Amino acid sequence: MSVSYRAVQWNPAKKAYDRRLAFVIAGYLAVFFIAAATAFETSPLILAMRACGTAAIALLIFILSIGPLARFSPRFSALLYNRRHLGVTMFLLAFAHAALATVWYHGFGVLEPLTSILTSILTSGSPFEGAAQIPFQPLGLAALVILFAMAATSHDFWLRNLSPRVWKLLHLGVYVAFALLVAHVAFGALQDAVWPGFAWMLAAATAWIVALHIAAGVKEWRADRVRRALAADGWVCVGEVERIVEETAEGRAKAVIIDDCRKVALYRENGAFSAISGVCAHQGGPLGEGKIIDGCVTCPWHGYQYIASKGQSPPPFFEKIPTYELRIEGRTLYVHPQAKPPGTPVPPCKIAGLEGASS
Amino acid sequence: MSTSTSQPDDFYVGYLPTPSRDRRFLWVFLPLCAFLAFALAVMTNAFARPTGDGVWETGAEVTLEGELVATPFPMLRVARADGTVERVLLVEMGKHGADARVAPLVPTDGTRVAASARGFLIARGGQRMLELADANPITLGGTLPTRAEPRNIGEVVVAGEIVDSKCWLGVMKPGDGKAHRDCATLCIRGGIPPSIICQAPDGTERRALLVARDGAPLSFDALAPWIAAPVVVRGTAEMLDGMAMVRASEIGAADELARAEGAPQ
Numbered sequence: 001m002s003v004s005y006r007a008v009q010w011n012p013a014k015k016a017y018d019r020r021l022a023f024v025i026a027g028y029l030a031v032f033f034i035a036a037a038t039a040f041e042t043s044p045l046i047l048a049m050r051a052c053g054t055a056a057i058a059l060l061i062f063i064l065s066i067g068p069l070a071r072f073s074p075r076f077s078a079l080l081y082n083r084r085h086l087g088v089t090m091f092l093l094a095f096a097h098a099a100l101a102t103v104w105y106h107g108f109g110v111l112e113p114l115t116s117i118l119t120s121i122l123t124s125g126s127p128f129e130g131a132a133q134i135p136f137q138p139l140g141l142a143a144l145v146i147l148f149a150m151a152a153t154s155h156d157f158w159l160r161n162l163s164p165r166v167w168k169l170l171h172l173g174v175y176v177a178f179a180l181l182v183a184h185v186a187f188g189a190l191q192d193a194v195w196p197g198f199a200w201m202l203a204a205a206t207a208w209i210v211a212l213h214i215a216a217g218v219k220e221w222r223a224d225r226v227r228r229a230l231a232a233d234g235w236v237c238v239g240e241v242e243r244i245v246e247e248t249a250e251g252r253a254k255a256v257i258i259d260d261c262r263k264v265a266l267y268r269e270n271g272a273f274s275a276i277s278g279v280c281a282h283q284g285g286p287l288g289e290g291k292i293i294d295g296c297v298t299c300p301w302h303g304y305q306y307i308a309s310k311g312q313s314p315p316p317f318f319e320k321i322p323t324y325e326l327r328i329e330g331r332t333l334y335v336h337p338q339a340k341p342p343g344t345p346v347p348p349c350k351i352a353g354l355e356g357a358s359s
Numbered sequence: 360m361s362t363s364t365s366q367p368d369d370f371y372v373g374y375l376p377t378p379s380r381d382r383r384f385l386w387v388f389l390p391l392c393a394f395l396a397f398a399l400a401v402m403t404n405a406f407a408r409p410t411g412d413g414v415w416e417t418g419a420e421v422t423l424e425g426e427l428v429a430t431p432f433p434m435l436r437v438a439r440a441d442g443t444v445e446r447v448l449l450v451e452m453g454k455h456g457a458d459a460r461v462a463p464l465v466p467t468d469g470t471r472v473a474a475s476a477r478g479f480l481i482a483r484g485g486q487r488m489l490e491l492a493d494a495n496p497i498t499l500g501g502t503l504p505t506r507a508e509p510r511n512i513g514e515v516v517v518a519g520e521i522v523d524s525k526c527w528l529g530v531m532k533p534g535d536g537k538a539h540r541d542c543a544t545l546c547i548r549g550g551i552p553p554s555i556i557c558q559a560p561d562g563t564e565r566r567a568l569l570v571a572r573d574g575a576p577l578s579f580d581a582l583a584p585w586i587a588a589p590v591v592v593r594g595t596a597e598m599l600d601g602m603a604m605v606r607a608s609e610i611g612a613a614d615e616l617a618r619a620e621g622a623p624q
């Protein structure tokens with residue numbers, strides 16, 4: 001995890017992941033060129049440019065899909081695990097696409113390629129003259145710059161040094177890049193297409209991404225809106241002890257939201273409950289959906305671990321997350337609304353009659 | 360972190376073995392995604408816009424003999440076996456016209472010049488262009504084909520697209536359309552002769568060299584905004600030994616002129 005930074009931290013799962021990724025991309029390029037050989041004749045460099053461009057956009061749609069899909073089913077978690085390798089690969093494909101277009105369309109002329117690009121951008125027609133005049137290369141270029149910033153800062157080194165907030169914000173740029181790329185294709189390749197199916201495919205892909213994110217957002221929002229009763233001293237009621245015990249398997253957590261926005265994970269471990277922040281210190285993964293493995297809460301996204309009663313990663317790691325106090329009154333479980341500073345140990349709240357079971 | 364002795368159940372952790380439920384699911388889901396991607400690869404090509412029958416015979420050097428012409432663009436008038444004459448446009452390698460090379464060789468007083476030119480053929484729909492070879496591609500001397508006057512066709516209105524002749528004739532496939540615009544612009548800026556392409560009523564593609572009203576090349580600045588956009592060109596047309604040429608008196612956006620004129624021809 002975070003003791004030292006290595007270029008990329010490899011493990012068998014990541015290697016298998018990358019092998020499959022390389023296999024699918026190689027397969028894509030092979031299918032593309034075989035299909036091209038049997039279709040209309042196209043210049044080889046233009047083919048390569050199209051192959052890289054379409055592969056990049058298909059990969060981006062996949063990348064943007066697995067996040068919200070994982071909100072609906074944990075089966076997608078395995079895809080999330082190594083998502084940044086997908087992102088970096090996607091950037092490389094987009095870069096190859098741009099480099100080929102630069103060499104082929106802007107090379108061999110009376111202007112230097114970069115001068116030619118700049119001249120093209122500065123002299124392009126006004127967007128008000130119709131779709132045929134809207135310059136599409138600057139849209140692609142802007143997306144590429146964003147994707148580059150993201151690929152360059154994808155390592156955990158940057159996550160730590162830029163602070164997770166800034167990092168997350170920067171990486172939300174992927175949605176800006178996606179919008180730019182949809183426009184890049186719509187005002188570029190689609191203007192030359194004769195088959196209307198391409199426009200429908202782009203529209204369908206865009207609609208899929210938007211709908212998926214709205215659906216995932218609505219699901220979160222619903223979960224966030226549960227009204228919680230408060231005790232006289234401000235402690236927040238999270239429910240009947242019996243129900244919570246029933247709903248939560250040993251080693252698992254009940255995820256609750258308090259104050260309309262704060263995520264808390266109530267972990268059941270050895271007949272007691274510990275409350276920790278539901279947000280992973282790494283990239284904000286949902287700790288409420290994690291599991292206790294070897295005595296540590298394990299994040300479902302990349303497997304960061306925490307000792308539930310301490311709010312800290314086990315040594316030698318030093319990630320810390322906020323903890324919460326719990327108390328039982330009558331048959332109701334309450335959580336203190338004030339989070340303890342990250343890494344503050346809080347004794348687990350024993351549940352009478354619940355035997356400690358080993359995980 | 361510690362290596363685990365826990366049973367892998369349905370909880371995925373990257374550094375632990377993938378739970379079997381996840382594994383089964385991914386064995387269906389990932390091939391499905393790959394299949395969709397491969398379908399995209401096939402469709403991108405199967406439904407691509409046709410690119411014409413242009414060829415660019417790089418590597419197969421040929422020599423053509425005929426009358427060297429410098430205006431409006433460098434070309435060679437080559438006698439065919441049947442006695443007719445064909446005009447072959449001459450260009451340099453890359454995105455460069457051959458003006459600088461050809462103009463000094465042709466006197467402006469109307470004296471005809473015989474020459475042979477060495478290079479690589481670019482051809483589409485029976486129209487040919489010669490990309491001049493690197494070193495000394497033009498040798499003066501040889502036999503001149505018969506003289507012929509241009510045949511006037513009269514007023515025309517052409518709705519089509521302005522392209523650079525070199526890419527369109529076969530160097531790039533496709534050598535037209537919006538994606539190719541910057542390339543066409545760079546070619547025309549570099550002296551490659553511009554052409555207007557359009558569809559004839561019978562659906563076949565037509566190309567005419569595009570020049571100014573006085574028959575001289577159009578200035579790049581006048582042409583630049585219209586390259587690779589849907590345009591309507593009004594002017595007069597003539598045939599130079601079977602090669603069409605339009606002297607443009609007006610170039611406008613296709614939709615504007617169409618609105619002003621009713622449907623163009």
Ligand code: FES
Pocket residue numbers: 280281282283284285286299300301302303304
């Ligand atoms: S978000 Fe990466 S491990 Fe939790």
